Amino acid sequence: MFRHVVLFTWADDATDEQRAxxxxxxxxxxxxxxxxxSYTLGTDAGVNPGNYExxxxxxxxxxxxxxxxxxxxxxxxxxAQYVKxxxxxxxxxxxxx
Amino acid sequence: MFRHVVLFTWADDATDEQRAxxxxxxxxxxxxxxxxxSYTLGTDAGVNPGNYExxxxxxxxxxxxxxxxxxxxxxxxxxAQYVKxxxxxxxxxxxxx
Numbered sequence: 001m002f003r004h005v006v007l008f009t010w011a012d013d014a015t016d017e018q019r020a021x022x023x024x025x026x027x028x029x030x031x032x033x034x035x036x037x038s039y040t041l042g043t044d045a046g047v048n049p050g051n052y053e054x055x056x057x058x059x060x061x062x063x064x065x066x067x068x069x070x071x072x073x074x075x076x077x078x079x080a081q082y083v084k085x086x087x088x089x090x091x092x093x094x095x096x097x
Numbered sequence: 098m099f100r101h102v103v104l105f106t107w108a109d110d111a112t113d114e115q116r117a118x119x120x121x122x123x124x125x126x127x128x129x130x131x132x133x134x135s136y137t138l139g140t141d142a143g144v145n146p147g148n149y150e151x152x153x154x155x156x157x158x159x160x161x162x163x164x165x166x167x168x169x170x171x172x173x174x175x176x177a178q179y180v181k182x183x184x185x186x187x188x189x190x191x192x193x194x
Binding site for chain 2: 002005007041042044045050051052053055057067091094
């Protein structure tokens with residue numbers, strides 16, 4: 001499998017509705033992009049200080065399938081409309097396992 | 098499930114042997130810590146610029162089981178002996194899904 005991991009923190013002035021909308025809108029993507037094999041996301045549980053606020057882990061059969069997801073118009077639309085307006089920082093990596 | 102996600106970047110002077118040892122030593126932990134349900138890790142595939150260099154995703158039945166892993170002496174030993182000596186930056190989050 002090819003795994004995509006991304007972590008976000010949000011701007012201080014991001015509203016609860018804006019934060020929730022990211023999860024809702026990203027969560028629609030597995031129904032739109034068939035290359036997605038597994039897709040989990042969530043708000044940080046608050047167990048450790050200094051964490052990022054939101055995490056997403058997505059699995060694909062191959063790097064090429066990940067690229068289909070990365071560049072898919074529906075994904076790009078969620079990034080532009082819901083993620084970027086409240087994004088403070090982003091960390092990511094992809095790896096095969 | 099309770100998912101732990103962590104990303105690392107390494108110091109510029111970290112050797113290939115040191116970087117490889119992190120994966121090897123972390124990879125032993127599922128055989129030592131029975132609370133681990135799933136454990137995948139890998140070096141960034143190089144698909145995107147600006148990524149972190151190493152990622153790890155671990156699943157547990159509960160937040161309490163994650164804490165057993167987090168605080169386990171075998172895990173702490175790997176952090177102290179293999180991760181921290183070459184660590185440049187770390188990002189993490191935990192979430193339920």
